[in-house]
Every structure is written in structure tokens, then in C-alpha cells.
Amino acid sequence: MSTVPAIELKGISKAFGPVQANKDISISVQPGTIHGIIGENGAGKSTLMSILYGFYKADAGEIFIRGQRTQIPDSQAAIAAGIGMVFQHFKLVENFTVLENIILGAEDGALLAPSLAKARTQLKNLAEEYELNVDPDARIETLSVGYQQRVEILKALYRQADILILDEPTGVLTPSEADQLFRILGRLREEGKTIILITHKLREIMEITDTVSVMRRGEMTATVKTSETSPEHLAELMVGRKVLLRVDKKPAQPGAPVLQVENLRVTDNKGVERVKGISLEVRAGEILGIAGVAGNGQSELLEVLGGYQTGTGTIRMNGEEIDLTGKDSDGQSRRRRGIAHVPEDRQKEGLIMDFHAWENTAFGYHTRGGAYSKGLLMDNAAIREDTQAKMDRFDVRPPNPKLAAKNFSGGNQQKIVLAREIERNPDLLLIGQPTRGVDIGAIEFIHQQIVALRDQGKAILLVSVELDEIMSLSDRIAVMFDGHIMGERLPSETNEKDLGLLMAGITESAA
Amino acid sequence: MDKMPAWADVLLVPLVSLILAAVLSALVILGIGENPLEALNYMIQGALGSTYGWGYTLYYATNFIFTGLAVAVAFHASMFNIGGEGQATLGGLGVALVCLALPWPHWTLALPAAIIGGALFGAAWAAIPAYLQAKRGSHIVITTIMFNYIAFALIIYLLNNGLKPVGQMESSTAKFPEGAHLPTLHDMLAVIGIPFSKAPPVNISLFLALAACYGVWLLLWRTPLGFEIRAFGKSEPAGKYAGISPTKIIMIVMLISGGLAGLMAINTVMGEAERLVNNSVQNAGFIGIAVALMGRSHPLGIILAGLLFGFLVQGGAELAFWTSIPTELIVVIQALVILFTGALDNMVRMPIEAVFTRRRLAQAGRAENTPRTPGNSPPPTTAAE
Known part of the structure; x- marks a missing residue:
């Protein structure tokens, strides 16, 4: 561990309104390793990476890239520092070819042809070096999701990234595409690239990472060697208590x-x-x-x-x-x-993100003559009361009916929908x-x-x-x-x- | 819960925008060699310095509240109704037809009938673009703005071909019968012994506008229909999931919006002119957009913004009357206010939000250093294990 870390973050904090998304986070990533960052939705993983990529400005803290203190005010600076990011939702122009997407934003000169020619040769080299084969002239919309992701990786490599951040990369892949991605990541590691993998899937962490950091509620709760941990232990670190990973259920008794x-x-x-x-x-x-x-x-x-x-x-x-x-x-x-x-x-469908939790509890059941109406008007007091009770029964946190739906984490949003639908x-x-x-x-x-x-x-x-x-x-x-x-x-x-x-x-x- | 307290959102941001607009306006006035403080004084004296000034300010504000509400209701369903101008023009036609139809014995009978006439004509004018949007996908911004021009042309044609009494030079309808004249604020306040200038045209419509504000608030935040309107405006897929028909919401919202715009004619056509003249709306439909933006589409905000624009129109008229500042510059000043409060809202909002976030962070930081209370410690593990 005497080498200089590829990335070192010290005391990073970031708040969005009252939500402290990142609280005094320090992390050190060794070069040539795959470092997993795992945590529940809303734990602050994406925020941390967005700070590293220059999308957000940290309220406090320092970033060191290869030992150098670096300011990353925007994504241009991140790219200049050798950081590449592969987003969960790809940022590709659907009706452009692979080659055109790769040079997009990195064209040199007023004419396209020389850039395209240069990119073509470089792409060929990259493909050979990392076994990342993609037809440079294929249009993005004709490629499968797995290949589109490769294009994103190639885009980063073309910009000379040697630190790659992947945000939930397997969310859109089939199991076999995910396996292929992991092979590519392994290959990149062999070539000395540093990879940060953000995920909420324990299996992926166990399968591919060298080191794993666990985040919970904006804080970094642990950083451990993957070989020295287990899925159960990681789950416990993520949630803060022991978790049942299996569903307990009796045999079904089907009726009519x-x-x-x-x-x-x-x-x-x-x-x-x-x-x-x-x-x-x-x-x-x-x-x-x-x-x-x-x-x-x-x-x-x-x-x-x-x-x-x-x-x-x-x-x-x-x-x-x-x-x-x-x-x-x-x-x-x-x-x-x-x-x-x-x-x-x-x-998009189940909730109105800008509406209060109590309004969302009435959503779909708001019509006249229902339990939530009083004459021509809606019985807002009754809805709020009912929402409070539902939130208590379904353990929604924070149990505040007046909070807008967008201010809840994904799990708590789902509990609001579930409480509404099940309790009908x-x-x-x-x-x-x-x-x-x-x-x-x-x-x-x-x-x-x-x-x-x-x-x-x-x-x-x-x-x-x-x-x-x-x-x-x-x-x-x-x-x-x-x-x-x-x-x-x-x-x-x-x-x-x-x-x-x-x-x-x-x-x-x-x- | 959100980024800053409600008072900052509703009052501080518009206030700062206003001050910025005022500073820029002052520079413009300085640039043409006039004294901005003196100009401000003329405006305040002219608009708020007497019951005469107040009367005009409130008269204009009444118009802007109606058109502002019209735009706001549509905003809540995520629709941009720029057709207030045309809908109010047609509302004028409806009011005039009602007022001229009968020899009304008393205004208490004429007013409800005129309300129905104005709202119905305004709504009908909005219904066509609404139908085209709901069924054909023609964008409402384009169609409503085109319908403004059709409305202008239609009124000119009708005034000159049928509505104008035989032998009259001016293109306007006949004067409404005595029983269709609305009580002015002067008349009403005289009953309880408060003196108020007789000259300004402010009339009972002001209270109709305030009632409309209450009605819109009730509709949007207290009825299932309002709930559907706001839900549809926030997310159309969610609306579909809940079983809200887009066609129904688009039609209803535009009918309400057009109806509110049409009601403006009660104030201008019935209350002030007492006959239908050409160009009775005088841009109030467009100013309504700025009023709705500045008032954050909330009835209370619209009342305040309506008053501000009433002040600007009346104060501006006085300013042009007493100084050598040309009327074109008054329009520039009004435009600056619209620019800052409407279009550049975010420019002011973001730094203010940042200030509040920093302050809260500092507070949170202090709280961290004090011993932890049970409230902010992590939740206890469940006993079920």
C-alpha cells in the first residue's frame, strides 16, 4: 500500500437543502484496482461520484488525483484529470454512429473528417488492447444495450481516462451481458486502469471488486477488502442491522x-x-x-x-x-x-413527485363519493390523518405526511405507493x-x-x-x-x- | 422541507427582483437626464398618493387579477394559455350582448347575467384551441395566440357591421341602459360614510375578482377536480395511471381559464366604458401572464402582483403626464419588471437559495457538536431478529 492512491477524497460534504447527502467522506482508491462503492438508494453514492466528476461542488473537502490536490469545477476538468464516467442512463446520440458519438465534444479543428480518421485508428487500437469490439460505423440505435455501454466506455478511454467510474452499470443488462461487462472490467484492471463501481447489488461487489466501501445515509461506514467480507456482512453494514436475504413463506393455498x-x-x-x-x-x-x-x-x-x-x-x-x-x-x-x-x-406513474405524501396517498382514490371526500370538497384533514397511520404501519421514514414525495428515498416512496394500494x-x-x-x-x-x-x-x-x-x-x-x-x-x-x-x-x- | 422557507419564496424573491428592476430603471431614467427619485415620487404620488390614484390602481389591478388567474389555472394543468387577450375581448362581446339585450331594471339583475355572458363567451373562445389541443395535438400556445388576432378582427367587424347604432360615427355599441351600470367604489364606500374619489372607474368588479381568487383557490386545492388538474399538470403518465382523462382536463381547464379572462370585461366594458369599444382589453391579457408568473400561480400572489402592475400602469401614466419622460420609457420600465420577476426569476432565486442552504448547514454544524439527542441517532435495530 505504499503506492500513491489514484484518487483520494478527504472530508467531502455536500447538502441538498436539509438533506445531508455526503457527510465528511474520506476514501482512498489504489491504482489498478476495482473499488466498489455499495449502499442503498439515497445513501449518497451518486452524489459523491457527481462531485468527483464536477457536476456538483462539494460544500467542504478536498480531492487528490494521483497525489495532486485537484479542483474539479466541471466535467471538462474531470476529463482533463483523466477521469471518465459511464452513466446509468447513457449519454449517446441515438442516430449518430459509434465513431461520431466518440468524438462528440472532443473534435479537433473545424472540419470533422480529420477527427473521424484519427478516432478510427485510435478506436482500433483501443479495441485490440482491451478486447472492446464495436463496429465504428454502426448507428447507436441499432446496437444492443450492452454494446451501447461499451461505446460509453470507449468514449471515456478515447479521452485518455485512466480512472473509470461506472454508475449502476448492470441495471439495464441481461445476466450474460453483465458477465461480458465484468470481463471487460477485469481486462481494464489488468492494463492498469483504476475502476470505481457504484452498485447496490451485493453479488457484483463480491464477484469483481478488490476493495469495497459501504455508504449509509451519506456517511462512509466501512472500507474493507472484498476477500475478507461476506454478502451478509455487507448487507448489515449497508442497512445498519441484520437482514434476511431470503423470503420466508408458507405454501400457497390457491382458491377460485x-x-x-x-x-x-x-x-x-x-x-x-x-x-x-x-x-x-x-x-x-x-x-x-x-x-x-x-x-x-x-x-x-x-x-x-x-x-x-x-x-x-x-x-x-x-x-x-x-x-x-x-x-x-x-x-x-x-x-x-x-x-x-x-x-x-x-x-413517473405511481407518484406525483412534487405532491405531498398525503396528496399521494389520495392519488387515484381522490374522486367524489370516496372515503376522502366531504360533499364537493376533499377531506384533506382525513387524508392527512390516514396517511400518518399508513406511514406508521408501513414504517415510512421520515413519517411526515407533509413532505413532498421527491424528498423520500426510493424504498420509502415505494412504501407510500404500496400502503395506498394494499390498504384498499x-x-x-x-x-x-x-x-x-x-x-x-x-x-x-x-x-x-x-x-x-x-x-x-x-x-x-x-x-x-x-x-x-x-x-x-x-x-x-x-x-x-x-x-x-x-x-x-x-x-x-x-x-x-x-x-x-x-x-x-x-x-x-x-x- | 424545501430549499428555503415559504416567506422567502413568496415575498423575498419577488422583492429582490423588483429592486433589481427598479435599479435598472433608475439607470435608464438617469441616462436620459431625469432624476429617478423624482420619477419614483411621481409614480407613488400618482398611483397611491390619493384616493383618485388608488382608484385607478385598483381598477387596473382588477383586470390583471382576472387575467392572471386565467393564466394561473392553465399553468397548474401545465398549459400555457396566451389567449387571455382574445378571450377577454370575446368576453366583452358577451357582456355587451347581455347588457344590451334587455332594459335592465337594476344592476343586481344585470350583473349575474353579464357574468354568465362574459364567462361563457370567454370560455367558448378558449374551447376551440382546447379541443384542437386535446384531440388534434395542435399546440395551445400557437393556437391561442392566433385566436387573439382572430378575436381582434372579429370585434372590429362586428362593431362596424351590426353592433354600431345607425348614424353613430365611433365604432362602438350603444351605451348600456342605466340599470346595467355598476356601482363604483365611490358609491359603495359612500354608503358607509368613507369618502373616495368619484372619478376613477374602480367598481364592484374588484370584489368579484377577489371572489374569483377565493374560488380558484378552493377549486385547485380543495376539490377532487382541482386535485386532478394539478396532478395532470405535474405528470401526465401518473394522471393516466390514476384514471384522469387528459381530454377532460384540457377542456375543463381551458374553459375555466377562458371564462376567467372573459370576466375581465365586467370591469372594463360594463364597469368603465358602459359600452363595447374597440380594443377594450388593452394588453391586460398579456400582462396577466407576467402577473401569474410573479404570483407563482397562487391566488394570493396574483392579488399582490396584480396590485403591483396596477401601480405600474397608473404610476406610469402619471409619470408621463408630469415629466418629459416619454411613454415609451414607461413601457421599458414595465418590461424590466416583467423581465426580472418573470423571465429571470431563477437568476435571483438561486443565490437566495444558496444563502439559506449555507445558513442551515452552519446551524446543522453547530448541532453536530452538541451531544446527540435520541432524535438524530440512527434507528434502533428491530426486536424481531
């Missing part, structure tokens, strides 16, 4: 069918058929899990069931057919039928990506709530891209690929490999 879907077809606004004639059934007291890589029609399935997308086919709720296109097809009429919906994107006592709960962007401590709680609802004899349709979640929660698993259901499995009689094949659209029909 609640939801019956037959030959459902959905065409999206662009005229593309996203759901291609699927049939399924969910019974009272069971959880049907829909597995699949994102974008294979699961979202559209939820939207039709939730009443804000039209479709053809028949859907029966407790034996009665539901209107799929007419006047009776909207969120309100679905709620009246006993369908509650925790949408996939809680920040629905016959059927639609729940999409229940723990996306949710901290480990809250995942445990949310899973328990879902299982408890099932045990009360409710039907639950779960859509998730997290295979672990599907495997541990579902009583039956259906796999969607390209708008079709490829097959159904019992969790006890399947494994990740089997499901993975179905997710890729491969069935053993011949066998």
Missing part, C-alpha cells in the same frame, strides 16, 4: 380464479404489437410471477390490466368481463372492480418491479407485505426483471418473451438456467 386473461393482444402507440395473444389465470391466494427481460410486453400487460392502455381479447375479473377499449376502461373503473396497481415506474383491500394486486431502486432493508419489508397479502387470500400478479425476486416470491412463474408466454414453471421445479432459456425465447418443444 380471480383474474382470467384470454388471448390478450396489445398494440402500442407506435403501432407495434407488444402483447401477442397471451392467456393466463391468477387465483385467490397465489402469486403469479411474470419473468422476462424488460421490454417483452410485460409493461403493456400491466397497463391494459390497470386500465390505461387498450387491447383486444377477454379479461375476466371474478368471472365478470372487463371493458378493454370503451368508456369503462380507465384506472378509475379498474379500481372499482377491485384491482389495485403498483406501477413499474413509481416516480383489493381482490387483485398488480405489482410491477416492486423493489427496483429500493434499498435492501425495504426490500425485505416489501416482500413480506406482498406475501402477507397473498396469505389473506388475495390474487397477486407480479412482474419483475429480477429473477431472484421472481424465484423467491412466486407460487407459479410464467416467462414472457416477445409478447408471448413461453412457458409456465413451478419455482420448486425450475432454476435460473431453465428460466433464462425461456427468457431468451428458447423452448425445448422438440424434446
Whole structure:
């Protein structure tokens, strides 16, 4: 450890309003290593990296790059200091080629041609050196997500970065794409690059990092060698208490069918058929899990069931057919039928981020004649009171109904949505990506709530891209690929490999 | 909870913007060789120094409150209604038709009817762009601004072809019947013995405007419809999830917005001119945008901003009357206020926010050094383990 650290942060603090996102953080990253930063959503990981990349200015603290004290007022300075960043959401121009994206912002001279030629040769060298093969003339929109990420990495390397920061890089990748990414990262480490990997997934930390720092509530709680720790120990450091990583549940006791879907077809606004004639059934007291890589029609399935997308086919709720296109097809009429919906994107759909928590508790159930209305007006006092009670029952922190939704962490936001939907006592709960962007401590709680609802004899349709979640929660698993259901499995009689094949659209029909 | 206390958001930021606008205006006045302090004195004396000045200030403020509310309601649904000018013009037509339709025996009968007429015509004028937006996706900013010009042309045509009494030179309608004349503030205050200048046209519409403010507040923050309007304005996907129909919200909001703009005609057409003349709106529709921006789309803020712009219009008129400062410069001063309070809002807001953040951090720092209270220690581990 006698070498000069590639990056050293000393006493970094940053506050956003009353939220102390980073509190006196010090960290030292050795060159040629992969350093993981793990923590729950809202722990301050991204803020810290944004400070390092010049997006935010720290309120206090110092940054040393290779032993030199460095000021990073903007991302230009970060690039000049040899820092490259790969964002969770790529910053690529979709209809430009790979080459054009790589020189974007790093063109030299008024004419493009010399820059492009130079980039082409350099790109070839980089590709050979790091085994990062991408067709330089392919347009970004034609590339898979995994390849787009490579372009982001190449962009950083082209700018001579020798410190790479990756923010939740596997969030959008399939399991095999994630493996490929880790191989690339390993290769970069061999070539002496320093890598900072920000993630909330324990498995990734264990798999690839040399050292890991744990953040909790804006503070750096520990930095340990990965070889000397365990997932359980890291989880405990992240949450501040022991965490159950498995879901405890009794066998299901399925009752009468609640939801019956037959030959459902959905065409999206662009005229593309996203759901291609699927049939399924969910019974009272069971959880049907829909597995699949994102974008294979699961979202559209939820939207039709939730009443804000039209479709053809028949859907029966407790034996009665539901209107799929007419006047009776909207969120309100679905709620009246006993369908509650925790949408996939809680920040865009499930919540109004600028509204107070209490307003969000009424959201969707705000109509006249409901529990929250008093004559022509809304009974705001009753809503606030009810919200307070829900927050206590669902352990929402901070338990303040007057705080805007955007001021809660992802897990607590999800608890607000969940409390609203579950406590309506629905016959059927639609729940999409229940723990996306949710901290480990809250995942445990949310899973328990879902299982408890099932045990009360409710039907639950779960859509998730997290295979672990599907495997541990579902009583039956259906796999969607390209708008079709490829097959159904019992969790006890399947494994990740089997499901993975179905997710890729491969069935053993011949066998 | 947010970046700074509410009072700073609502009062301090506009105040600082205003001071900046005033400083710049002072420099402009200095530049043409006049004394800015003297100019300010003329404005204050002219607008607020007498009940005569107050009367005009309040009269203008009434207009701006109506048009400001119109813009604000649409803002809450994330729509930019620039058509206040045209909607108020049509509102004038509605008011005039109602007032001329019957030999009204008393204003208490004429006023409710005129309110319906003005609101209905204003709403109808907003309904067409609203429908085009909701069903055809034609952008409301473009269509409402085009409808302003159609409204101007329509009124000129109607005034000269049908509405103008035979033999009259001026292109205006006949004077409204005596029973359609609204009581002025002078009349009303005389009842309780308070003297008020007889000259200014401020009238009972002022109280109608204040009632409209209360109504808008009630609608937006106390009714399920207002909840849907605000939710739709913040997030359309969330609105869809909750079962809020975009078409319904766009139509209803624009009808309310147009109706409020149309109500402005009660003040100008019925209260002041007592007949419909050409260009009865006089830019109040556009100033309403600045009023809504400055008032942060809240009825209380709109009352304050409406008063400020009433002051600027009346004070500016006095300034032009008493000094050699040309009226064009008065427009420049008004524009500076709009620029600073509306367009450059963030320029002032961000440094003020930073000051508050630093102060709170310093306080938090002090709190850190004191012994920890149970309140800010980490939560205890659960007993369930």
C-alpha cells in the first residue's frame, strides 16, 4: 500500500437543502484496482461520484488525483484529470454512429473528417488492447444495450481516462451481458486502469471488486477488502442491522380464479404489437410471477390490466368481463372492480413527485363519493390523518405526511405507493418491479407485505426483471418473451438456467 | 422541507427582483437626464398618493387579477394559455350582448347575467384551441395566440357591421341602459360614510375578482377536480395511471381559464366604458401572464402582483403626464419588471437559495457538536431478529 492512491477524497460534504447527502467522506482508491462503492438508494453514492466528476461542488473537502490536490469545477476538468464516467442512463446520440458519438465534444479543428480518421485508428487500437469490439460505423440505435455501454466506455478511454467510474452499470443488462461487462472490467484492471463501481447489488461487489466501501445515509461506514467480507456482512453494514436475504413463506393455498386473461393482444402507440395473444389465470391466494427481460410486453400487460392502455381479447375479473377499449376502461373503473396497481415506474406513474405524501396517498382514490371526500370538497384533514397511520404501519421514514414525495428515498416512496394500494383491500394486486431502486432493508419489508397479502387470500400478479425476486416470491412463474408466454414453471421445479432459456425465447418443444 | 422557507419564496424573491428592476430603471431614467427619485415620487404620488390614484390602481389591478388567474389555472394543468387577450375581448362581446339585450331594471339583475355572458363567451373562445389541443395535438400556445388576432378582427367587424347604432360615427355599441351600470367604489364606500374619489372607474368588479381568487383557490386545492388538474399538470403518465382523462382536463381547464379572462370585461366594458369599444382589453391579457408568473400561480400572489402592475400602469401614466419622460420609457420600465420577476426569476432565486442552504448547514454544524439527542441517532435495530 505504499503506492500513491489514484484518487483520494478527504472530508467531502455536500447538502441538498436539509438533506445531508455526503457527510465528511474520506476514501482512498489504489491504482489498478476495482473499488466498489455499495449502499442503498439515497445513501449518497451518486452524489459523491457527481462531485468527483464536477457536476456538483462539494460544500467542504478536498480531492487528490494521483497525489495532486485537484479542483474539479466541471466535467471538462474531470476529463482533463483523466477521469471518465459511464452513466446509468447513457449519454449517446441515438442516430449518430459509434465513431461520431466518440468524438462528440472532443473534435479537433473545424472540419470533422480529420477527427473521424484519427478516432478510427485510435478506436482500433483501443479495441485490440482491451478486447472492446464495436463496429465504428454502426448507428447507436441499432446496437444492443450492452454494446451501447461499451461505446460509453470507449468514449471515456478515447479521452485518455485512466480512472473509470461506472454508475449502476448492470441495471439495464441481461445476466450474460453483465458477465461480458465484468470481463471487460477485469481486462481494464489488468492494463492498469483504476475502476470505481457504484452498485447496490451485493453479488457484483463480491464477484469483481478488490476493495469495497459501504455508504449509509451519506456517511462512509466501512472500507474493507472484498476477500475478507461476506454478502451478509455487507448487507448489515449497508442497512445498519441484520437482514434476511431470503423470503420466508408458507405454501400457497390457491382458491377460485380471480383474474382470467384470454388471448390478450396489445398494440402500442407506435403501432407495434407488444402483447401477442397471451392467456393466463391468477387465483385467490397465489402469486403469479411474470419473468422476462424488460421490454417483452410485460409493461403493456400491466397497463391494459390497470386500465390505461387498450387491447383486444377477454379479461375476466371474478368471472365478470372487463371493458378493454370503451368508456369503462380507465384506472378509475379498474379500481372499482377491485384491482389495485403498483406501477413499474413509481416516480413517473405511481407518484406525483412534487405532491405531498398525503396528496399521494389520495392519488387515484381522490374522486367524489370516496372515503376522502366531504360533499364537493376533499377531506384533506382525513387524508392527512390516514396517511400518518399508513406511514406508521408501513414504517415510512421520515413519517411526515407533509413532505413532498421527491424528498423520500426510493424504498420509502415505494412504501407510500404500496400502503395506498394494499390498504384498499383489493381482490387483485398488480405489482410491477416492486423493489427496483429500493434499498435492501425495504426490500425485505416489501416482500413480506406482498406475501402477507397473498396469505389473506388475495390474487397477486407480479412482474419483475429480477429473477431472484421472481424465484423467491412466486407460487407459479410464467416467462414472457416477445409478447408471448413461453412457458409456465413451478419455482420448486425450475432454476435460473431453465428460466433464462425461456427468457431468451428458447423452448425445448422438440424434446 | 424545501430549499428555503415559504416567506422567502413568496415575498423575498419577488422583492429582490423588483429592486433589481427598479435599479435598472433608475439607470435608464438617469441616462436620459431625469432624476429617478423624482420619477419614483411621481409614480407613488400618482398611483397611491390619493384616493383618485388608488382608484385607478385598483381598477387596473382588477383586470390583471382576472387575467392572471386565467393564466394561473392553465399553468397548474401545465398549459400555457396566451389567449387571455382574445378571450377577454370575446368576453366583452358577451357582456355587451347581455347588457344590451334587455332594459335592465337594476344592476343586481344585470350583473349575474353579464357574468354568465362574459364567462361563457370567454370560455367558448378558449374551447376551440382546447379541443384542437386535446384531440388534434395542435399546440395551445400557437393556437391561442392566433385566436387573439382572430378575436381582434372579429370585434372590429362586428362593431362596424351590426353592433354600431345607425348614424353613430365611433365604432362602438350603444351605451348600456342605466340599470346595467355598476356601482363604483365611490358609491359603495359612500354608503358607509368613507369618502373616495368619484372619478376613477374602480367598481364592484374588484370584489368579484377577489371572489374569483377565493374560488380558484378552493377549486385547485380543495376539490377532487382541482386535485386532478394539478396532478395532470405535474405528470401526465401518473394522471393516466390514476384514471384522469387528459381530454377532460384540457377542456375543463381551458374553459375555466377562458371564462376567467372573459370576466375581465365586467370591469372594463360594463364597469368603465358602459359600452363595447374597440380594443377594450388593452394588453391586460398579456400582462396577466407576467402577473401569474410573479404570483407563482397562487391566488394570493396574483392579488399582490396584480396590485403591483396596477401601480405600474397608473404610476406610469402619471409619470408621463408630469415629466418629459416619454411613454415609451414607461413601457421599458414595465418590461424590466416583467423581465426580472418573470423571465429571470431563477437568476435571483438561486443565490437566495444558496444563502439559506449555507445558513442551515452552519446551524446543522453547530448541532453536530452538541451531544446527540435520541432524535438524530440512527434507528434502533428491530426486536424481531
